[in-house]
Amino acid sequence: MDQLSAMRVFVRVVETGNFTRAAATLNMPKTTVTNMVQSLEAHLNTTLLNRTTRRVMVTTDGALYYERAMQILSEIDELDGSMSNSQMQPKGRLRVEMSGAFADLVVIPALCDFYQRYPQIRLDIGVGDRLVDYIAENVDCALRAGTPQDQSLIARKVGEIPLSTYAAPFYIEKFGEPLHPKDLEEDHVSVGYLNAQSGRVLAMEFCQSDEVVEVTPRYAVSVNDARSYVNAAIAGMGIAQAPRFMTKDAVAKGELIEVLSRWSCTPLPLYIVYPQTRHLSNKVRVFVDWLVKLVQGLKAEDHPEPLRKAS
CATH class of the missing domain: 3.40.190.10 (Periplasmic binding protein-like II)
Known part of the structure; x- marks a missing residue:
């Protein structure tokens, strides 16, 4: 069994929700996809997926394996990318955490521009100001307002919010x-x-x-x-x-x-933070550079005049 290929197939089954869609996106026969997942389960001696006639459910072990597999595959993709020609487009999954307000009002309205520039990056945005376990949750970076207090994180200031x-x-x-x-x-x-x-x-x-x-x-x-x-x-x-x-x-x-x-x-200072154990990959770097230009557009003079000013 090619375990790396089986991991990629398993991840795609989880993401698509069933074997048929996974096979279609991977351009593989459905039987091949099924056999590779079964071989992976036999190798691990555990059940990763519960199958029914209508859907596929991830087991507890399957959910844990999925998160670790995503982390491993992401690191492999980054390693491959770092060895590739520097002129090639950055690609792969980019997991970013940010506040819901900033996502809704600033980032998401401008995402078409980012995607046109970097069509091979798949952006997963987690919304919220919660504490994040970057390694366990496979989070590449987070956008945080205010000066970071966690000394275990590397922080880069990307701008200020009026x-x-x-x-x-x-x-x-x-x-x-x-x-x-x-x-x-x-x-x-x-x-x-x-x-x-x-x-x-x-x-x-x-x-x-x-x-x-x-x-x-x-x-x-x-x-x-x-x-x-x-x-x-x-x-x-x-x-x-x-x-x-x-x-x-x-x-x-x-x-x-x-x-x-x-x-x-x-x-309010705005920072991109990421764990010290991860180098700043090309896909994170281009996202940060794009974000810096986006934040520069949040100027105080853009504020509309109120209907009635307080005295």
Whole structure:
């Protein structure tokens, strides 16, 4: 048995959901695909797949084997690629983790451009701000806002995200506007953003000339998702300091109004992180370079004028 070929066949069966589709994509007879998976199971002395008349189900052992097989095959593809002509297009599976808001509003709308440039890269995007086991989950890299604290990761800064401070018209009508950042600790309520790594609500930082003010705002509700954070502010649950690319539609509709506009917000740094045990492969490198140009488009001057400005 050619175990490497059998691994590739098994992976394709899992990804397509049945033997017929796997055989078609591999350009193999269905019987060959079936026999190769059976030989792999016999070699491993375990059942990787449960077959029914309608579908194929992955067993617990099969799921574990799939993840490790994907990691091995990905490393082999990268090794082959590094030995190939440098002019060849990067190819293979690229697993990236990022926040849902950044994926939906920035990356996914521009993906056609990336695919036209690199049609042989298959991009798997995991959405969320959760902690990731890069090795066990076979994640190539993650896009993270804020300075990384995990010293086991290599981090490359790809840009900065402009921030502003907002409140809903309903909130302003009821509580008025803050005149100074320190008001957020005393007379106003904010929406808290809960950091997934520290489990703490993030502080807000304001700048004016040479003065820098950091406040720990009082909050009635905290969330750990950027979209929920902005929606809570729109609902009038408090003042929020949010990325301008996320709030431009709400500002244009009059759902949010910028407050404390005389104070600038420290931009949120954006990093690509990946484990030290993995070199920066060609496919990761071209994705990062493409992402840098994409982030450069998130300029503060792109923010639309609100329907009504706060005084």
